[in-house]
Amino acid sequence: MGLEWRLAWRNIWRNSRRTALTLAATVFAVFLVVVFVAMAAGLHGKMIEDTVRVHSGHVQISGVGYLENRTLEQFLRLSPPVVQVLDSVPHLVAWAPRVVAFGLLSKESSTQGVALLGVDPKREPQVSTLSQRLVRGAFLPEGTQRGIVLGERLARNLGADPGDVLLLYSVAWTTEMAYELFTVTGVMRLPEPALDRKLAVLSLSDAQSFFVYGDRISEVAIRARNADDVPLLEKELARRLAASSPVPVEVHGWQEVMPELRQLIFLDDAGMYIMLAILVIVVAFGILNTLLMSVLERRRELGVLLALGLRPASLFRLVYLESLMLAAVGLAIGLALALPAVLLLQGHPIPLGGDVEAAARVFGMEPVVTFRLKPLNPLGSMATVFSVAALAAWLPARKASRARPVDALRGL
Amino acid sequence: MIPAALPGRFGRGWRAAARVLALALASLPGLGVLAAAAPLQPPPPDVDAARIAARLEDVFRGQTSYLDATMIVHSPRLPAPRRVRFQAWDDRPHKRSFIRILEPPKDRGMAFLKIQPNLWNYIPRVERTVRIPPSMMLQSWMGSDFTNDDLVRDSSQLEDYDHRLLGIDPRPEGAPEKQAWVIEYRPHEDAPVVWGRIVAWVEIERSAPLREDFYDERGERLRTLRFSDIRMVQGHPYPHRWAMRPLDKPGHETVIEIHEVRFDESFDDSLFTQRHLRLGR
Numbered sequence: 155m156g157l158e159w160r161l162a163w164r165n166i167w168r169n170s171r172r173t174a175l176t177l178a179a180t181v182f183a184v185f186l187v188v189v190f191v192a193m194a195a196g197l198h199g200k201m202i203e204d205t206v207r208v209h210s211g212h213v214q215i216s217g218v219g220y221l222e223n224r225t226l227e228q229f230l231r232l233s234p235p236v237v238q239v240l241d242s243v244p245h246l247v248a249w250a251p252r253v254v255a256f257g258l259l260s261k262e263s264s265t266q267g268v269a270l271l272g273v274d275p276k277r278e279p280q281v282s283t284l285s286q287r288l289v290r291g292a293f294l295p296e297g298t299q300r301g302i303v304l305g306e307r308l309a310r311n312l313g314a315d316p317g318d319v320l321l322l323y324s325v326a327w328t329t330e331m332a333y334e335l336f337t338v339t340g341v342m343r344l345p346e347p348a349l350d351r352k353l354a355v356l357s358l359s360d361a362q363s364f365f366v367y368g369d370r371i372s373e374v375a376i377r378a379r380n381a382d383d384v385p386l387l388e389k390e391l392a393r394r395l396a397a398s399s400p401v402p403v404e405v406h407g408w409q410e411v412m413p414e415l416r417q418l419i420f421l422d423d424a425g426m427y428i429m430l431a432i433l434v435i436v437v438a439f440g441i442l443n444t445l446l447m448s449v450l451e452r453r454r455e456l457g458v459l460l461a462l463g464l465r466p467a468s469l470f471r472l473v474y475l476e477s478l479m480l481a482a483v484g485l486a487i488g489l490a491l492a493l494p495a496v497l498l499l500q501g502h503p504i505p506l507g508g509d510v511e512a513a514a515r516v517f518g519m520e521p522v523v524t525f526r527l528k529p530l531n532p533l534g535s536m537a538t539v540f541s542v543a544a545l546a547a548w549l550p551a552r553k554a555s556r557a558r559p560v561d562a563l564r565g566l
Numbered sequence: 567m568i569p570a571a572l573p574g575r576f577g578r579g580w581r582a583a584a585r586v587l588a589l590a591l592a593s594l595p596g597l598g599v600l601a602a603a604a605p606l607q608p609p610p611p612d613v614d615a616a617r618i619a620a621r622l623e624d625v626f627r628g629q630t631s632y633l634d635a636t637m638i639v640h641s642p643r644l645p646a647p648r649r650v651r652f653q654a655w656d657d658r659p660h661k662r663s664f665i666r667i668l669e670p671p672k673d674r675g676m677a678f679l680k681i682q683p684n685l686w687n688y689i690p691r692v693e694r695t696v697r698i699p700p701s702m703m704l705q706s707w708m709g710s711d712f713t714n715d716d717l718v719r720d721s722s723q724l725e726d727y728d729h730r731l732l733g734i735d736p737r738p739e740g741a742p743e744k745q746a747w748v749i750e751y752r753p754h755e756d757a758p759v760v761w762g763r764i765v766a767w768v769e770i771e772r773s774a775p776l777r778e779d780f781y782d783e784r785g786e787r788l789r790t791l792r793f794s795d796i797r798m799v800q801g802h803p804y805p806h807r808w809a810m811r812p813l814d815k816p817g818h819e820t821v822i823e824i825h826e827v828r829f830d831e832s833f834d835d836s837l838f839t840q841r842h843l844r845l846g847r
Contacts (some may be wrong), residue, residue, distance in 0.1 A: 329709040
């Protein structure tokens with residue numbers, strides 16, 4: 155066994171230029187895989203954080219059927235056991251109750267359909283960044299009676315500014331007409347155009363009295379430490395609430411609340427993995443080529459080994475070992491280069507400039523490229539490169555072990 | 567006047583699209599009504615569905631009509647049914663109508679003016695007039711199961727639809743001793759219409775309306791309007807009780823009881839003005 159290892163190691167370096175080229179290809183592939191996967195993880199992590207922090211939160215608790223219908227019909231109540239669960243569950247950073255409903259906002263001759271979000275002005279800033287997105291006025295200052303904050307496009311479409319009095323118009327929970335005058339306290343700029351055109355924020359208590367909704371709420375938005383904690387938090391909340399909430403509730407992670415974000419990330423990932431797969435296949439052919447060449451070059455030598463009594467299985471192992479060693483060396487160098495680079499970039503996001511920066515700002519994203527190294531990234535790279543090397547070595551190894559000593563020695 | 571149900575949130579188009587797709591697959595259009603109704607007798611070949619529809623419209627609305635009515639909203643959310651008393655003036659040739667709320671006291675003086683295609687709502691308590699955008703025509707009227715579109719229903723039932731006679735119902739629901747035409751209304755390709763199709767039962771003998779089923783564009787039946795208590799008024803066999811039941815909201819129903827109806831009076835133009843809207847009579 156020790157002999158095979160030594161032989162394999164020496165064989166690799168017999169044609170050092172070819173080996174160096176193959177190694178370079180492997181190193182390059184490993185480096186790219188690790189860096190790209192880290193970049194995608196960083197980008198997607200940032201997309202998730204930025205998006206859930208706009209308003210949805212990482213996790214939402216709502217009445218049964220709320221996600222499909224989103225009407226006043228689906229509700230829950232903040233009963234003491236529910237509050238106790240929210241205050242004690244691990245991984246939860248903050249929570250905020252809300253009423254979500256639809257209405258018409260009208261100013262003189264212009265009327266707009268709006269998505270109303272009734273929020274607790276104290277709790278909401280801990281969960282969402284709505285209150286930080288003001289461009290004019292204030293976010294429901296304390297003591298305001300019937301104040302409302304509008305998305306910038308909504309405000310523009312209505313021709314409304316802070317201080318203006320608007321008529322809010324809808325149907326109450328009790329099926330009667332609901333109408334009330336609200337004063338615009340602020341205007342906020344929201345990254346998502348659809349939201350910016352439609353969202354109007356008012357206080358939870360105003361929303362509850364406007365809709366004659368009692369102490370009902372539509373959802374509790376929850377902020378987790380980060381998106382990685384979401385599956386755990388979701389499961390834990392569902393378990394505890396099932397035991398303690400007097401009415402059945404549903405718990406949904408951001409993937410369910412914003413399936414379009416999940417799909418966007420999935421698409422983006424798919425594109426990247428296809429590209430990386432092509433890269434890895436190219437490297438696989440490089441390894442295959444190197445080994446095949448070296449096996450063909452060594453026909454006589456391998457024939458002698460066989461004639462001297464080396465068993466074909468040992469020869470097969472020998473060639474296989476050569477391949478795996480090549481892969482291991484390439485992987486080691488690749489990771490040695492990529493990991494420090496990624497760790498460095500993780501601490502120092504690359505700022506974007508020019509058009510890209512402007513585009514990113516439009517979508518409400520910080521114009522930086524961030525990197526994030528997840529443990530699965532180097533492990534996955536390792537597994538991929540090793541299995542590719544193993545696959546690529548199969549053909550040359552078989553060819554070597556099947557050679558007939560007589561033919562090989564004759565140089566056929 | 568907004569929904570109890572508006573699909574999706576914050577205009578997430580794709581989710582709505584997915585729902586459309588799912589529902590389209592789930593309910594192949596056309597099968598629903600025929601399966602639900604009693605077996606129909608084939609219609610005689612010489613009957614024109616469009617004429618039946620036109621006659622129905624004449625019976626139901628005349629040239630002009632005045633209504634005094636009470637709307638009763640039943641909902642599991644309410645401890646007792648909610649009642650709304652109103653008067654309505656419908657001027658069919660000019661495609662305009664006017665509605666004034668008399669009760670409850672909280673909403674007294676509230677008024678609706680429709681001059682096609684615009685709808686305004688005056689709210690005396692805050693002294694404001696709201697123009698209700700066309701996109702809101704399918705939303706609830708006064709929190710009932712009727713929509714804005716229902717209350718200011720214009721002649722589009724004749725102009726914007728193709729009519730087809732599906733057959734004769736020998737024992738129509740609610741009036742089993744009478745026979746009824748069953749007519750299907752399908753909107754023209756680009757008609758500004760909110761329903762995918764409507765199926766109406768019309769009593770053959772007097773051309774009185776018996777029932778209307780409303781379907782969305784995916785072929786799913788959303789609600790049923792049943793007419794009953796048909797009494798002759800100025801030669802019109804007029805239903806004095808309309809009951810609207812939304813099929814997606816169990817326990818909800820809105821009934822309109824007609825106290826008085828008068829046909830073909832001439833209405834003054836000043837009735838259909840913004841000024842009149844603000845005169846809380």
